[in-house]
Amino acid sequence: xxxxxxxxxxxxxxxxxxxxxxxxxxxxxxxxxxxxxxxxxxxxxxxxxxxxxxxxxxxxxxxxxxxxxxxxxxxxxxxxxxxxxxxxxxxxxxxxxxxxxxxxxxxxxxxxxxxxxxxxxxxxxxxxxxxxxxxxxxxxxxxxxxxxxxxxxxxxxxxxxxxxxxxxxxxxxxxxxxxxxxxxxxxxxxxxxxxxxxxxxxxxxxx
Amino acid sequence: xxxxxxxxxxxxxxxxxxxxxxxxxxxxxxxxxxxxxxxxxxxxxxxxxxxxxxxxxxxxxxxxxxxxxxxxxxxxxxxxxxxxxxxxxxxxxxxxxxxxxxxxxxxxxxxxxxxxxxxxxxxxxxxxxxxxxxxxxxxxxxxxxxxxxxxxxxxxxxxxxxxxxxxxxxxxxxxxxxxxxxxxxxxxxxxxxxxxxxxxxxxxxxxxxxxxxxxxxxxxxxxxxxxxxxxxxxxxxxxxxxxxxxxxxxxxxxxxxxxxxxxxxxxxxxxxxxxxxxxxxxxxxxxxxxxxxxxxxxxxxxxxxxxxxxxxxxxxxxxxxxxxxxxxxxxxxxxxxxxxxxxxxxxxxxxxxxxxxxxxxxxxxxxxxxxxxxxxxxxxxxxxxxxxxxxxxxxxxxxxxxxxxxxxxxxxxxxxxxxxxxxxxxxxxxxxxxxxxxxxxxxxxxxxxxxxxxxxxxxxxxxxxxxxxxxxxxxxxxxxxxxxxxxxxxxxxxxxxxxxxxxxxxxxxxxxxxxxxxxxxxxxxxxxxxxxxxxxxxxxxxxxxxxxxxxxxxxxxxxxxxxxxxxxxxxxxxxxxxxxxxxxxxxxxxxxxxxxxxxxxxxxxxxxxxxxxxxxxxxxxxxxxxxxxxxxxxxxxxxxxxxxxxxxxxxxxxxxxxxxxxxxxxxxxxxxxxxxxxxxxxxxxxxxxxxxxxxxxxxxxxxxxxxxxxxxxxxxxxxxxxxxxxxxxxxxxxxxxxxxxx
Numbered sequence: 001x002x003x004x005x006x007x008x009x010x011x012x013x014x015x016x017x018x019x020x021x022x023x024x025x026x027x028x029x030x031x032x033x034x035x036x037x038x039x040x041x042x043x044x045x046x047x048x049x050x051x052x053x054x055x056x057x058x059x060x061x062x063x064x065x066x067x068x069x070x071x072x073x074x075x076x077x078x079x080x081x082x083x084x085x086x087x088x089x090x091x092x093x094x095x096x097x098x099x100x101x102x103x104x105x106x107x108x109x110x111x112x113x114x115x116x117x118x119x120x121x122x123x124x125x126x127x128x129x130x131x132x133x134x135x136x137x138x139x140x141x142x143x144x145x146x147x148x149x150x151x152x153x154x155x156x157x158x159x160x161x162x163x164x165x166x167x168x169x170x171x172x173x174x175x176x177x178x179x180x181x182x183x184x185x186x187x188x189x190x191x192x193x194x195x196x197x198x199x200x201x202x203x204x205x206x207x
Numbered sequence: 208x209x210x211x212x213x214x215x216x217x218x219x220x221x222x223x224x225x226x227x228x229x230x231x232x233x234x235x236x237x238x239x240x241x242x243x244x245x246x247x248x249x250x251x252x253x254x255x256x257x258x259x260x261x262x263x264x265x266x267x268x269x270x271x272x273x274x275x276x277x278x279x280x281x282x283x284x285x286x287x288x289x290x291x292x293x294x295x296x297x298x299x300x301x302x303x304x305x306x307x308x309x310x311x312x313x314x315x316x317x318x319x320x321x322x323x324x325x326x327x328x329x330x331x332x333x334x335x336x337x338x339x340x341x342x343x344x345x346x347x348x349x350x351x352x353x354x355x356x357x358x359x360x361x362x363x364x365x366x367x368x369x370x371x372x373x374x375x376x377x378x379x380x381x382x383x384x385x386x387x388x389x390x391x392x393x394x395x396x397x398x399x400x401x402x403x404x405x406x407x408x409x410x411x412x413x414x415x416x417x418x419x420x421x422x423x424x425x426x427x428x429x430x431x432x433x434x435x436x437x438x439x440x441x442x443x444x445x446x447x448x449x450x451x452x453x454x455x456x457x458x459x460x461x462x463x464x465x466x467x468x469x470x471x472x473x474x475x476x477x478x479x480x481x482x483x484x485x486x487x488x489x490x491x492x493x494x495x496x497x498x499x500x501x502x503x504x505x506x507x508x509x510x511x512x513x514x515x516x517x518x519x520x521x522x523x524x525x526x527x528x529x530x531x532x533x534x535x536x537x538x539x540x541x542x543x544x545x546x547x548x549x550x551x552x553x554x555x556x557x558x559x560x561x562x563x564x565x566x567x568x569x570x571x572x573x574x575x576x577x578x579x580x581x582x583x584x585x586x587x588x589x590x591x592x593x594x595x596x597x598x599x600x601x602x603x604x605x606x607x608x609x610x611x612x613x614x615x616x617x618x619x620x621x622x623x624x625x626x627x628x629x630x631x632x633x634x635x636x637x638x639x640x641x642x643x644x645x646x647x648x649x650x651x652x653x654x655x656x657x658x659x660x661x662x663x664x665x666x667x668x669x670x671x672x673x674x675x676x677x678x679x680x681x682x683x684x685x686x687x688x689x690x691x692x693x694x695x696x697x698x699x700x701x702x703x704x705x706x707x708x709x710x711x712x713x714x715x716x717x718x719x720x721x722x723x724x725x726x727x728x729x730x731x732x733x734x735x736x737x738x739x740x741x742x743x744x745x746x747x748x749x750x751x752x753x754x755x756x757x758x759x760x761x762x763x764x765x766x767x768x769x770x771x772x773x774x775x776x777x778x779x780x781x782x783x784x785x786x787x788x789x790x791x792x793x794x795x796x797x798x799x800x801x802x803x804x805x806x807x808x809x810x811x812x813x814x815x816x817x818x819x820x821x822x823x824x825x826x827x828x829x830x831x832x833x834x835x836x837x838x839x840x841x842x843x844x845x846x847x848x849x850x851x852x853x854x855x856x857x858x859x860x861x862x863x864x865x866x867x868x869x870x871x872x873x874x875x876x877x878x879x880x881x882x883x884x885x886x887x888x889x890x891x892x893x894x895x896x897x898x899x900x901x902x903x904x905x906x907x908x909x910x911x912x913x914x915x916x917x918x919x920x921x922x923x924x925x926x927x928x929x930x931x932x933x934x935x936x937x938x939x940x941x942x943x944x945x946x947x948x949x
Contacts, residue, residue: 021269022913023904025841029849030900031893037856038889045885047773050780057784073893090846094853096820101773104730104816153777153809156785156801187890191620193897196272201227 020080023196028074032087035070036094042066043100058157058165061142065172067091067109068141071117072134072181077188077199079129084121084137088114105152112148116141117177129199131182138178142169217241217286217293217371217403221277222263233259235427236277241403243370248414248435249407251424252449253623253653257407260424261373264405265293267908281371290911291316291367298376300356301855302899303906305848307826309335309351309359310344310707314921316367319911327921328707334362335705337399338392343703345710349854352514354385358392363910365396371403372396378413379651382512382679384695390417409653411439412454425449450653458682459654462662464608466670474671475559475641476538477502483523483533485516485693493519494693497533501642501673506664506687509677515693517677518565518646524675525560525644526550527865537642550868557583557871561635561672565646567627568620568895569863572872572887576622576630577615580606584638586871602637608666609633609659620894625651632660634870636667643667645676649683661686707921716822718760718933723828724835725930726819732937733815737808739944743800746807749943753815756936760818770817778809815940825850831924840918848903859895863888 046063053060074087092110096103120137121129146166150157157165185199194200219239225232233256241247249257262268263279266286279286286293297303306312314331322330335344338358342351351359357377364372374393378386394417397404406414411421421438423431423446431442439446439453446453483497493516501507509517522528524535526546535546537559550556564570573579584598606612609629614622619630632648649660661683668674678684712719718726733753740746761767782802787793789801829847832838867873867884874884907913 020841021271021904022841022845022908023269023901025845026849026904026907027897027900029842029846030852030896030903033849033853034856034892034896037853037860038885038892040857041860041885043773045882047776054783057780057788086842086846090849094850096816097823097850097853099770099773101777101813103774103813103820104727105734105812152812153781154784154788156789156805158788158790161788184890184893188893188897191618191894193620193894195226195228196269196901 020078021196024078024080024083027197028078028083028087029090031074031077032070032090033094035073035087036091036098039067039091039095039100040098043095047101056164057154058161059168061146061165061168062172063176064145064169065138065142065174065176066180067177068113068117068138068145068173069177069181069184071114071141072137072177073184075117075121075137076129076134076182076185077194077197079126079198081118081122081126084117085111085114088117102153108148108152109145112144113141116144116173119144120178131179134182135174135178138173138175138181139170140173141177142166142171142173145169215282216243216245217264218280219260219264219277220280222260222279223276224259224263224268224273226273231427232274233427234263237427237429239422239429239432241371241405243403244401245420246397246404246418247406247420247422248411248418249405249422249424250409250411250446250451251430252451253625253651255424255449256427257424258375261295261375261405261407262905264371264373265295265909267295267905286371287914290319290914291364291909292369293371293373293909294364294367294369295906295909296357296360296364296372296374296377297902297906298379299902300353300360302902303360303363304348304356304851305844305903305907307348307824307851308344308710309340309342309346309348310705311826311921312348312359313344313362313366314707315907315912316363316910318918318921319915320367321915321917321919324919324921324923327919330366330368331362331707331921332705334366337365337396338362340705341703344705344707346703348851352385352512353381354388354513357381357385357389360906361389361392361396365400367910368400369402371405374404374406376407376409379409380647382510383681384512386413390414393417409450409651410452412452415454423449423451447654450655452654459658459661461665461686462608462658464659464662464666465604466666473540474503475540475673476543477505477673478524478535478537478642478675479543480524480535481533483520483535484531485520485523486531487514487516487519491696492531493696495532497691499691501675501689503641503671503673504668505689506668506674507676507689507691508684508687509675509691509693510679510684511693512695514696517693520693521644521646521675521677522865525562525869526556527869539641553868553873554587554871556869557638557640558587559641560869561638561640561643561645562866562869563628563631563635563643563645563648564862564866565650566859566862566895567624567631568898569859569891570631570634570866570870571619571627571891572867572870574618575616576611576619577602577606579619579630580611580633580637582634582872583870587638598638601639602633605633605636605663608663610656625653625656628652629656629660632663636663636672638871639670639672641672643672643674643676645674647678647680648676649678649680657682709922714762716758716760716762717929718819719822720927721822721929721933722831722835722924722926723823724831724924725926725933726822729933729937729940730816730819732934733940734812736941736944737811739941739948740804740808740811741944741948743803743807745944745947746804746811748947749811749940750807750814752936752939752943753811753818757818760822766821767818770821771814774810774813774817777813778806781809782806811940811944827924830920830922833918834920834924835926841912841915844912844918845907848907849900852899856892856896860888860892863891 070091071084071088075084089110095106117137121133150162189200222237224234317327421435431438479500481498484495485493523530536543580602588594785802785805825847833843874880
């Protein structure tokens with residue numbers, strides 16, 4: 001308490017960089033629960049859109065990317081390994097509580113999607129918290145989710161259709177999770193709500 | 208005031224704090240000493256550093272987000288060396304709630320110190336006794352009113368035997384009766400334990416008989432420090448200039464604000480209601496037989512303790528909620544119309560009503576204050592250039608009158624609480640509505656801004672608007688004239704049991720008493736069993752036991768059916784895509800059999816889990832995950848606390864949609880507009896969530912959460928014969944398809 005520390009994510013000590021403050025932990029889980037609430041509406045929206053995809057069901061993957069945006073948002077805010085996975089697990093556990101249609105197996109989806117986003121940031125050694133790893137994470141989450149759902153729900157689809165599904169999920173993940181998540185965090189930073197985080201210090205200083 | 212020893216008491220020396228991104232420090236070279244047993248009132252203008260100083264005293268300033276110089280020491284040591292030695296109570300007690308039931312919430316601090324279970328329970332019960340908490344330890348935290356929540360927070364701090372208690376504007380949001388109770392509880396705690404008390408407040412008067420010393424902060428420095436009465440006398444001028452509510456000073460006179468041209472709009476007859484009944488969200492009737500009438504320029508103050516239904520009444524008057532009986536009518540150019548009819552379209556509602564919600568951040572839709580204040584006018588007068596110009600001029604006038612001129616380009620979220628409330632008020636008035644419905648418009652305002660708010664409301668009434676405001680501000684109620692008092696809910700029994708015990712919800716189905724891990728395991732086993740369903744017949748046979756046992760897991764049929772409808776859709780969609788995409792080709796012969804099998808398989812996979820999920824509770828699940836699976840303590844506890852916010856978040860989404868409707872900002876019909884609207888709501892929900900999270904983290908750290916390596920639990924997570932039965936059921940659901948396989 002007696003020393004003054006210059007704040008900057010690049011000069012903080014490695015030990016501190018990995019340690020989870022309470023505010024990091026609580027923010028990640030609260031953001032996850034908030035998205036769980038949002039998913040009620042998004043799930044209803046995707047159900048309404050299902051008739052559009054009746055002719056070719058794997059195309060429905062184009063709207064599912066939004067379901068792993070909490071992983072991207074949590075990772076970009078907390079900037080720590082494991083944030084994406086934790087957030088996605090919590091968000092996925094809220095869904096069945098609020099009447100999600102796949103019940104407890106949503107948790108498995110949460111693991112796949114969370115791991116995919118984690119991998120996106122891990123590939124850059126958790127040093128870059130920018131649009132690129134967000135988009136890569138969004139794509140990888142889609143690619144991991146496809147075989148999970150293929151084996152669990154859509155067992156009779158041929159490999160070709162499962163591949164198409166993986167592509168739509170990956171595209172959707174890149175846009176609706178990666179790009180959208182990154183844009184959300186940038187907008188949140190501008191409001192000042194991210195003051196305790198490095199992500200919130202990218203805005204211009206107030207006097 | 209200084210003690211004899213060098214290291215006694217709470218000392219601040221040369222304390223300077225500059226948050227990252229700011230050029231001026233919030234605290235600038237502070238030197239203060241608080242002797243044990245001191246009772247200090249901390250006053251100063253908004254932004255003078257009071258909250259920051261309290262966080263520094265608790266040792267909770269995060270030096271990764273700012274520059275910290277100087278020292279804070281408690282008896283010569285860091286304040287956080289013994290977590291809980293310095294208790295911190297925040298302005299909104301709901302931010303600090305971490306458990307479902309009162310007893311567990313109070314036990315949070317002792318659990319974090321890894322005290323033995325018996326001692327955790329004893330301390331929790333003693334703390335609840337010390338604050339004379341009116342309910343038992345099994346009371347749901349979600350059901351507490353503002354004052355009860357504040358006392359719960361106080362009990363939570365007392366459970367750790369603090370030497371110092373810091374309170375950050377503890378009564379700002381409370382009605383006078385609840386505020387008295389909280390003050391009494393604080394004074395009793397200080398009398399009994401001799402702890403040091405530091406209270407940051409705007410309204411000094413009520414604390415005169417609790418505190419003996421006054422410290423005044425100004426721009427991060429100590430302006431005055433001495434005996435309460437002396438400082439009040441000597442520094443009265445400076446305090447009044449800083450906006451502090453100095454006791455004994457005359458009430459501020461409302462600012463003279465020019466009112467809108469009275470001839471510019473035909474005066475509306477106002478608002479009338481008859482036979483209204485107001486009920487609590489859970490259906491309890493709160494008030495009935497309400498009749499009233501407001502003409503143009505009239506004012507009405509709705510007063511009463513929190514939980515009495517003031518906000519609900521306001522929503523009913525606005526046509527946002529249905530009253531169980533009675534009706535509300537609005538006077539318009541076409542005569543009296545039912546408010547329910549007016550409320551059918553967002554724009555007609557906005558034309559007549561101005562609405563200011565208590566939670567200002569839930570109202571914001573724009574990126575800067577000017578756009579926010581103009582928002583409703585822009586929508587209503589999109590096609591009428593003259594009316595639009597008038598509306599913009601009004602917005603400008605209001606911004607200046609409410610002291611927001613220098614903030615017009617700022618993001619509304621970045622403003623202080625008091626500034627945000629004024630923005631919401633300006634936005635409610637800018638389009639010159641006939642009726643103003645305001646929820647606590649003067650909370651958090653200092654003397655100057657109170658005068659501005661009162662002046663603006665007077666001007667609105669002179670211009671012909673009728674004003675209804677829920678408030679616990681006596682001065683505002685006097686200015687408004689008429690008063691509608693809603694009664695307090697009945698007081699509960701006098702000797703509640705404060706001991707922590709496992710809570711049995713009334714009406715919980717038998718399966719609800721199983722350990723949550725057993726329930727989840729059974730659901731997972733059932734899911735595994737679904738893999739061996741190889742025909743529709745086997746699927747149906749596997750579903751039968753699930754459905755036969757479902758009365759054990761559900762009491763009422765309707766909620767379960769509601770939950771199963773999306774499951775049925777999911778199963779049917781899988782069946783459809785199987786018909787279409789199976790390896791033999793679309794609609795090939797034999798594909799219907801396969802599709803039917805897939806439908807039943809999905810049902811076997813999902814239905815057991817859907818039945819079980821309704822029985823899970825965050826608290827028992829957290830206990831099970833922590834004690835049975837030995838998952839790391841901090842994430843589990845944090846996740847449990849966050850899951851408790853679920854209902855609040857759902858309510859918040861609902862409120863935000865309503866506010867947009869009242870302001871004329873409901874989305875259009877097109878899908879693009881709806882998606883934009885949903886994204887805007889998502890963004891607003893996230894901002895609110897981030898704020899709550901930061902407050903919750905602060906409160907948890909004040910109770911020792913940051914230093915947790917191992918924690919104990921006040922309640923065990925037992926495994927009983929019920930869980931063996933539950934697991935057997937799961938195994939049966941695996942065995943049936945295995946055995947019936949052809």
